[in-house]
Amino acid sequence: MCKDCGCSTATHPLFPGSQQKLKISGTIKSTRKISIEESLFQKNQNNASENRQFFATEKLKVINVMSSPGSGKTTLLSKLLGEMKEHYSLAVLVGDQETTIDADRYAKQGVLAKQINTHAACHLDAKRIRENLVDLPNHLQLLVIENVGNLVCPAVFDLGEELKIALLSTPEGEEKPLKYPVLFHDADVIVLSKCDLIEVLNYDLDLVTKNIRSLNPSAPLILCSTKSGLGISELKETLEKSLSLKENAYVPGHTSNAHIN
Amino acid sequence: MHELTLAIDLVDRATEILKQEGATEATSLSITIGKLSGVDRSCFEFAFPEAAKGTKLEKAHLIITETDDHTFQFHSLEVTNV
Numbered sequence: 001m002c003k004d005c006g007c008s009t010a011t012h013p014l015f016p017g018s019q020q021k022l023k024i025s026g027t028i029k030s031t032r033k034i035s036i037e038e039s040l041f042q043k044n045q046n047n048a049s050e051n052r053q054f055f056a057t058e059k060l061k062v063i064n065v066m067s068s069p070g071s072g073k074t075t076l077l078s079k080l081l082g083e084m085k086e087h088y089s090l091a092v093l094v095g096d097q098e099t100t101i102d103a104d105r106y107a108k109q110g111v112l113a114k115q116i117n118t119h120a121a122c123h124l125d126a127k128r129i130r131e132n133l134v135d136l137p138n139h140l141q142l143l144v145i146e147n148v149g150n151l152v153c154p155a156v157f158d159l160g161e162e163l164k165i166a167l168l169s170t171p172e173g174e175e176k177p178l179k180y181p182v183l184f185h186d187a188d189v190i191v192l193s194k195c196d197l198i199e200v201l202n203y204d205l206d207l208v209t210k211n212i213r214s215l216n217p218s219a220p221l222i223l224c225s226t227k228s229g230l231g232i233s234e235l236k237e238t239l240e241k242s243l244s245l246k247e248n249a250y251v252p253g254h255t256s257n258a259h260i261n
Numbered sequence: 262m263h264e265l266t267l268a269i270d271l272v273d274r275a276t277e278i279l280k281q282e283g284a285t286e287a288t289s290l291s292i293t294i295g296k297l298s299g300v301d302r303s304c305f306e307f308a309f310p311e312a313a314k315g316t317k318l319e320k321a322h323l324i325i326t327e328t329d330d331h332t333f334q335f336h337s338l339e340v341t342n343v
């Protein structure tokens with residue numbers, strides 16, 4: 001018996017390698033099998049590769065920040081980038097299904113930000129990023145993408161970024177990495193946010209560390225709090241180091257007309 | 262639900278191949294979904310018929326193999342020629 005449709009294997013119309021006749025309502029149809037062997041992420045992957053190429057020519061460093069809704073991406077990034085903008089030419093693309101609330105919050109910190117509304121979609125994809133690059137200034141050094149708040153879907157879509165940051169906030173509990181492994185497995189930097197709540201929540205730091213390390217043994221794990229300021233300079237230094245930002249200093253007045261199309 | 266987007270991409274790609282091959286319609290598609298691919302099998306199974314509605318894949322049987330890795334792969338397409 002075939003496990004896919006319950007037919008007996010010998011008569012299974014899809015029997016591997018079959019080149020047999022199927023009798024369908026009186027007419028004889030021949031079936032044949034075409035081997036394809038390609039990734040089903042190919043379409044997004046192609047767009048991501050184009051983005052990656054564009055970022056390389058522009059010497060633009062790109063970070064993709066992903067986490068659950070409300071885990072503190074905008075609060076942390078607007079604080080961090082509000083400081084980093086003094087040294088680097090940077091901008092944010094921020095994805096939410098609706099509203100420009102987050103872009104306005106970045107703007108309030110003096111950080112150049114563009115909102116992308118995804119409406120029904122639960123994530124940003126490489127094409128969406130490319131479409132929005134044209135509105136950014138030409139001489140950027142650092143582009144931070146705040147993905148749609150979602151622990152699952154954004155992790156699946158490569159945007160062409162160089163660095164993936166996964167955030168996990170303490171109120172979400174210690175076992176989230178195990179329940180949603182893909183994001184934490186793939187992250188280059190992991191931030192534990194809202195660490196000012198550790199005591200109130202009786203949060204088990206050893207347990208969350210063990211859970212994260214079981215999936216990702218090597219990514220820097222940075223404890224942050226936007227209330228106390230904990231971890232913000234460590235995060236800044238980690239990004240500067242991982243992306244070699246200092247070696248690629250922004251030269252004021254330099255402009256490039258290269259635009260992706 | 263990103264599975265719908267991905268199911269539409271699969272239907273588009275398969276339709277392209279059907280055209281290249283001059284085939285009438287697809288009878289089955291064989292794909293692999295890895296546990297770390299971020300694609301949910303049951304969501305995808307739900308989304309596929311929606312994406313295939315009104316296309317040459319409408320009657321196609323979706324055969325899914327599961328693995329433990331990042332794989333999300335299109336293996337083969339079985340087609341009929343009248």
Ligand SMILES: Nc1nc2c(ncn2[C@@H]2O[C@H](COP(=O)(O)OP(=O)(O)OP(=O)(O)O)[C@@H](O)[C@H]2O)c(=O)[nH]1
Nearest residue numbers: 068069070071072073074075149194195225226227
């Ligand atoms: N206690 C505490 N609260 C925080 C911290 N950082 C952010 N918050 C609060 O968490 C809530 C959500 O923060 P946001 O920065 O909007 O979270 P987000 O991840 O950008 O949310 P989405 O964009 O909707 O996914 C706000 O009420 C913040 O004030 C922190 O370090 N400690």
Ligand SMILES: [Mg+2]
Nearest residue numbers: 073074102146
């Ligand atoms: Mg936000």
Ligand SMILES: [Zn+2]
Nearest residue numbers: 122153262263
């Ligand atoms: Zn989704």
